[in-house]
Amino acid sequence: MDMNRNLSRRAALASGALAALAAALAPRFALADEKMVADEIAKLYAGKKMDAGKIKLDVPQIAENGLVVPVSVDVESPMTDADFVKAVHIWADGNPQPGIASFYFSPDCGKASAATRMRLAQTQNIVCVAEMSNGALFTAKAEVKVTIGGCGG
Numbered sequence: 001m002d003m004n005r006n007l008s009r010r011a012a013l014a015s016g017a018l019a020a021l022a023a024a025l026a027p028r029f030a031l032a033d034e035k036m037v038a039d040e041i042a043k044l045y046a047g048k049k050m051d052a053g054k055i056k057l058d059v060p061q062i063a064e065n066g067l068v069v070p071v072s073v074d075v076e077s078p079m080t081d082a083d084f085v086k087a088v089h090i091w092a093d094g095n096p097q098p099g100i101a102s103f104y105f106s107p108d109c110g111k112a113s114a115a116t117r118m119r120l121a122q123t124q125n126i127v128c129v130a131e132m133s134n135g136a137l138f139t140a141k142a143e144v145k146v147t148i149g150g151c152g153g
Contacts, residue, residue, distance in 0.1 A: 032098035037091045037127055040098050044089065048137055050129065055088075055140035057128045063120060066146035071100070072115035075130045075138070079105070085112035087131045094124030120146050 056074040063069045075085045084107045090100040103114040112130070123145045130138045 031094050031096060031121060032092070034093045034125070037093045037098045037125075040091055041089075041127070041129060045129070045131075045137060048135075050137040050139040052139060054138040055128055055130050057126065057140040057142050059126050059142050059144050061143070062145045062147060064147050066120040066122070068117045069120050069144060069146075070115065070117050071126065073103075073113070073128055073130075073140075075112035077112050077132070079107050079110055079112060081107050082133075084109075084133045085130055086133050088112065088114060089129050089131075090118075091127045092118065092120060092124050093127070094122045095120065100126070120144060122146055 054076045056076075058070075058072040058074075060069065071090065073088055073090065075088060077083060077085045079085070085105045087105065088103045090102070091098045092100050100118045101114075101116050105112050123143070126142050126144055128140045132138070
């Protein structure tokens with residue numbers, strides 16, 4: 001019987017330690033928002049004009065599992081030395097960190113296309129910016145509804 005009491009004390013101490021650790025780490029898990037995404041974009045492009053078009057952002061409208069949400073992006077470009085996609089950046093406005101992925105291209109790539117999987121904490125917007133070799137910027141945005149799984153749903 002004394003052994004059970006010791007296990008209960010140990011369990012209580014372990015639970016208390018875990019609760020204290022979770023409380024200490026809680027501020028690190030704050031979620032990004034639209035302003036944080038806009039700030040990240042501004043860091044890269046300092047208020048340059050962005051146009052819609054040229055980007056095909058393919059994400060599911062509804063993600064049944066937020067742990068593995070597929071995302072693919074294709075940018076319309078001839079991918080020649082004179083006209084190509086330099087970079088594509090993807091952000092999400094509801095994750096702890098807004099940056100999801102960055103892809104860099106050259107004319108040798110032949111096609112500005114990339115795919116990955118991302119983890120989404122909740123229903124949120126996905127924002128994509130493509131930077132062209134001539135400095136032009138294009139953007140696309142899509143909402144993904146996360147139904148279960150992920151970091152919170």
